[in-house]
Amino acid sequence: MTTALAPKPSFLKSQVNGLPRPFWALWGGTLVNRLGTMVMPFTGVYLTQARGLSIATAGLVMAVFGAGSLVSQIVAGSLADRIGRRATLSGGMVATAVCMTALGYSTTLPAILASMFSLGLVIDAYRPASSALVADLVSPVDRPKAYGLLFWAINLGYAVGMTAGGWLAGSGFMWLFWINAVSCLAFAALVWRAVPETRPARGESETGGWGQVLRDRLMLAFTVVVLGNAFVYAQTVSMLPLAMVKVVGLSTAEFGLAMAVNGVLIVLVQPLVSGWLGRRDHSRTLALGIAVLGVGFALTAFVTTTLAFAATIVIWTLGEIVTAGIAGTILATLAPAHLRGRYAGVFGFAWSLAMLLAPLAGGWLLALGPRMLWFSVGGVGLLAALGQLAIGPAIRRRAALNDC
Structure with a gap:
């Protein structure tokens, strides 16, 4: 008598298994929101043309936006723990829609500055709440997959939204503002309707606070690692376009074509490897990804052609794919359930700070020469990777303690 072997689960089913329905509502809202993200990639063009x-004044306006973003993560992290994840995420998206529309209709410099600061304050307020929601909803074993899927949705939506935004901008910039605002409202409505509140009971959530976060030396060390990782990656939107176009001499079309490799690789490769990477040791995996990211940017020092530039993009994109979902998983391991919003706020603060530091330090280093810039950026990546390896044993002990 023969026994039929049970069929192996399909790839799609393996990606869905273990993830609750509210997570998919959050994932779908994130995708819709990123499909409509059309304003920020073209803000500089809008400010100078429309x-x-x-250029100097537009830079000042963007710096004001960055200042708002720094404050945003700390405030939103507190709100996610105090009033709840769902309320913070939905409220932040509604506020983003309002500020986005206000910016579109602002015509004077004071109004533009006020709108940009307000937009910086609210546009990423959803991030700490989203991170805490995933940690609340998803089991530890499935968190790398869940955070990786959110990363994939963000990149897919952003690529489509940026392409559509470039086409729509020719018909008038207000189309971008309205579509972006509507996508934010859709995200807010979907989360409010389909995602339950997951914040722990009020008595527990009132213990600890920012003092507990700032006394957590392991979390502070991890934040430094995140800052280094974010500083390296932030070069993609700060010094990389300037260096490739102004120094190497690539055309904007050649630069855009090469950068498309990044989005294509993420969309095609990341879902295939996220499950396998999630089963590896998280600290070593994150360190590997950061190191590959740093090496990829260091090799940019030798780029002279579009093909060579595309080759370096392949390398640092592979590093980006390796890190996707792992950093969020480590963050969820470190954070007590009632402080997940605040811990995610510190994590987001590191990214916002990197976005400010990258053009400041990068501009100074590029003035010394492109090799100085890219070797320094690569060195920061390798130091961050070594730092992650150093704190790996402590992270594993924290994870084991949480499992007890």
Whole structure:
């Protein structure tokens, strides 16, 4: 008598298994929101062309946006723990829609500055709440997959949204503002309707607070690692375009074509490897990804052609894929359930700070020469990877303690 072997689960089913329905509502809302993310990639063009600002003034406006973003993560992290994840995420998206529309109709410099600071304050307020929601909803074993899927949705939506935004901008910038605002409202409505509140009971959530977060030396060390990782990656939107176009001499079309490799690789490769990577040791995996990211940017020092540039993009994109989902998983391991919003706020603060530091330090280093810039950036990546390896044993002990 023969016994039929049970069929192996399909790839799609393996990706869905273990993830609750509210997570998929969060994932779907994230995708819709990123499909409509059209304003920020074209903000500089909008400010200089549609509003007639000089490049220097547009830079000042973007710096004001960055200042708002720094404050955002700390405030939103507190709100996620105090009033709840769902309320913070939905409220942040509604506020983003309002500020986005206000910016579109602002015509004077004071109004533009106020709108940009307000937009910086609310546009990423959803991130600490989203991170805490995943940690609350998903079991530890499935968190790498869950965070990786959110990373994939963000990149897919952003790629489509940026392409559509470039086409729509020719018909008028207000289309971008309205579509972006509507996508934010759709995200808010979906989360409010389909995602339950997961914040722990009020008595537990009132213990600890920021003092407990700032006394957690392991979390602070991890934040430094995250800052190094984010500083390296932030070069993609700060110094990389300038260096490739102004120094190497690539055309904007050649630069855009090469950068498309990044999005294509993420969309095609990341879902295939996220499950396997999630089963590896998280600290070693994150360190490997950061190191590959740093090496990829260091090799940019030798780029002279579009093909060579695309080759370096392949390398650092593989590093980005390796890290996807792992950093969020480690964050969820470190954070007590009632402080997940605040811990995620510190994590987001590191990314916002890196976005400010990258053009400041990068511009100074590029003035010394492209090799100085890219070797320094690569060195930061390798130091961050070594730092992650150093704190790996402590992270494993924290994870074992949480499992007890």
